[in-house]
Amino acid sequence: MKISRKWLQQLVDLTDIKDEDIAARLTMLGIEVESYENLSGKYDGFVVGSVLEVEKHPNADKLKLCKVDVGGEVKSIICGAPNVAVGQKVPVGLVGATVPHNQHDPDGKPFQLTRAKIRGVESEGMICSARELDLGEDASGIMVFDESATAGTPLAEHFGMNDTVYEISLTPNRADCLSHLGVARELASAFSRKLTPKRAKLREEGQPVVESAKVEVQAQDLCPRYSARIVRGIKVGPSPKWLSGAVERVGMRSINNVVDATNFVMLELGQPLHAFDLKLVAGHKILVRRPLQDETKFTTLDGKERNISPDTLMICDKEKMVAIAGVMGGMNSEISSETTDILIESANFSPSSIRKTSKTLGLSTEASYRFERGVDPNLTLQALDRVAEIIAETSGGKPAPGIVDVAAAKFPPTRVELHVDQVNRLLGTRLASGEIKRILESIEIPCDKKSETVMVCTVPTFRGDIQREVDLIEEVGRVYGYEKIADSFQTKLSFDFRFREQNSGDSLREYMAGAGFNEMVTNSLQPADVAGFHDQAFVQLANPISEDMAAMRSSLLPGSMQTVGLNISFGLKNMKLFELGKVYRTSNEQQIVGNFEETEKIAIVLSGIADPVSYDRKEAPFDIFDLKTEVERLLSFLKLDSWDFISYDTTKEYELSLKLFVKGMETGLLGRVSREVLKKFSVEQDVYFAELDLKRLLSLTGGRRRFKSLPRFPFASIDLSFIVDEKTPAAKMVEALKAAAGSMYRDISVFDIYSGEGIPGGKKSIAFTVALGSEERTLNDSDVAGFIEKAEKAFREEFSAELRKQKS
């Protein structure tokens, strides 16, 4: 919302205060000034000029050579506009001035005027169009002022633009500051000035309002008050400069002298107003009601036909609907150039009803914005007097005597008790009751002392946001100044085991980064088809931003693939990545919230070369065993000592895939990403991907870690190689060797797999290193021989395999 300093000046005297001090104080009062602009600065170097002579340019047909009086001095200016003529008063930019908008630049960038020769003749300035001055869209010719303009007047002054405009951002509670009066009230308090609101002076004549029009409020629940005035004999036309300038400077469009007057009063006092053409109000009767059954369509002022729902509050006349209450008027009763008599509505509507209507229609207006936030019900009469005064002045109308005022009840101020000790308890201050009283009275909240420590505060109706003691305490703190409240930091250390972080992924992240993985954080919103591809029970949004983000992710794979694709597109083809993140689905069972299940997962991604290229090592691409290695390392890090990988079918996500079981629980899938998925993400290199259930993994690691005494006797290490059938799984052989070692088993690894020359067709040679040990003694040759014998036997019986070589 825009606030004009010149306008504020009418309401509180701020003459000696700097622009920036006003901005700073407002911000610290909770009325945030986002920016402010001194408008006159924009037209530095521009003046009103009077065109004395116009001649043809000697060297160009379309250009004219003008002599322009710019206030005691005559400048020679070349002008290309078709409409320039002797006697005109025009805006002139002098050398050095910055023209706000360059008509010949596609971006309209401002440019500075220099002394320039145009086709051999010097020009000492520029006559500007409205477009060039950022004052309108008209670029067809130069702007021409009224004859009364004085040559030499600075342009800003001519426009009444010797003003500073503040852009303020208001929180929804401060409806009272949606007006210049409200902001002025805050400033009066901040700078200890007196508020000087306008008192309207009216000369009423003709038939009294109560005899000329009737108002009936049927839906009193939605309309606590409806007041109206009549002004007769007006002439609708353009607004005088002071009026159009005032509304334009704060960002509204000037329409005509009646509409501008209603907007002006809204901006000054905060009361939205609407003017009807009295002739078009059937039976001169206003009815405030919900629509009838067949009233479902209504055409608003902007020419759009709108659907009206049965609970929309409508303003109607004897025959028809004439306005959507508090939102927008109708075409059928609009002010036009033929209008002579008007009825001005100044009403109060239920905030939630207006908000509902505005939301349903998708139509937010200056009026609805204010009504939604709450308008002072005691403002209607004051606003009517003020607007009648202005319309009488600017359109020659005569206000009819009196006001029709239909109110459900009186609107008394709220009385709230305030305890001094509560103020100090909540703010951490030591304010005395006198100080508190002074603060509240500076913002027009009178306080009566009830006892030494209790006062009764009378909250005026323009502060609808103050209902409770705590609201008053906030006001005390705000006006006193948060900056004056001393910091206190007496935190006592007490350890609360209820809130110890459970199963945090922090140490896991640390480990993964140490293992060479970069951490990703990806979007958890995805297209519905992507989410559906991984899980049919995915969660859908009712109001997505776009189709690309219409569902919650059901797998971390798409985000990973997107990351892989993005990096490849930048030429980074080798990567190790991981992510800790949630996936979402609809479960059949009740969850914490509805049926929505959120599961934390860890994704591991390998793609490209296993260890980045070096000058002396052969590069090898990542393969499934690299992925398995990383998963096993992770499981070992988590102190999980037994797990199984089960070869799993090719799925739409994976080609080579393994299911991971830890302590018999399924904990994830890993494998090479399928062609189908690679294609979806336009990735042309292999990607190895694992997705594990993090919560389950972390819960399985639970339990205390206990120290085991270190082995006192050295291990014996035995290498065994066998020739087995090509199809014999390594895992089975490992199991057989473990069984053969029995209690002596300590560790096992595969160190060679070979087939080809020297090995019969259909066979492979596989070699293991087995570590054996004992808690009681160093193993001797016969222990080792016994193991080898058992192993040989097992291999012969289970795999029809022969021991090929042994070394111990």
Next chain:
Amino acid sequence: MQEEIQKVKDEATASLREIRTQEDAENFRLRFLSRKGSVAQLFDRLKDIPKEDKPALGKALNELRSFVESEFDAARGSIGSTASRETAGIDLSIPGRKRYLGRKHPLTQTAEEIKRIFTGIGFGIADGPEIEDDYHNFEALNFPPDHPARDMQDTFFVKNPAQKDANQNGKYVLRTHTSGVQIRVMENNKPPLRVIMPGRVYRNEAISARSYCLFHQVEGLYVDKNVSLAELKGTISYFAKEFFNAEAKLRFRPSYFPFTEPSAEVDVNCFICGGKGCKICKYSGWLEIMGCGMVDPNVFKFVKYDDHEVSGFAFGMGIERLALLRYGIDDIRLFFENDIRFLNQF
């Protein structure tokens, strides 16, 4: 004789360089250090030397023997790490081999730093669901239905498959803030309590350099007897000094949140321009870092706490916002693109 000693020393030195294997070592031993080896042979000849020369030559021979023995031991010890022994012709200016270097995401690093600071002053940690019901995300936080305060946050609604009626879609939302966790924590725990609640939140806003459809927040809550605004200021000031730097200056300016009263926005003095005004701080000299306030009595009513008995403060900060400021990142989308060149910078 002196010359012969020198000769043996030179030969031994040359041979030592050739030792690569155990076999080489054995050959060397046989040649120089065995009972028939060249050192022993020289000792044998000592008996034929004139008496007056014996002390000097004996000393030289002893030196030779201990030199060859110790060099041999060293050479034998380094068999197997032969590469390290190759020193000639190695270009040490060749760079080391490049290996994968992993890093935690800057958002993780920032969140961990925030957690570290608050757990250090006695805050615990709690979390809650991202798909939240209207009650916890709005109602119990004192956002009445049809209240303009709800416009402060653009909300994503979730389709509820259990409900055929489309009007029920408003019941579940993607949480717009972590403040709902406050309610869950208070519902399930008696005061006093002091806890931070980090997590992912969503806003239905157009994606740009300045805003994304989701971000991460850390919510804080402290409820006890006599918790005051002064204590809130002290706590946040401590945090800012730890997080930014000891010279960080804070500004608390009045604001509005439905679930706190009084409420404040917290600004830190712009450390980029030192408060003079720059593009980052929009020429104000201040950077907004969080919202906070005293827990509204209506919120206490919802969770059945007695607001005469206890008072409390709450705050909420955006992790992205803090990370953007801390690292001087100019586009929030970079956090979610995971360009490795970006990730490697932190």
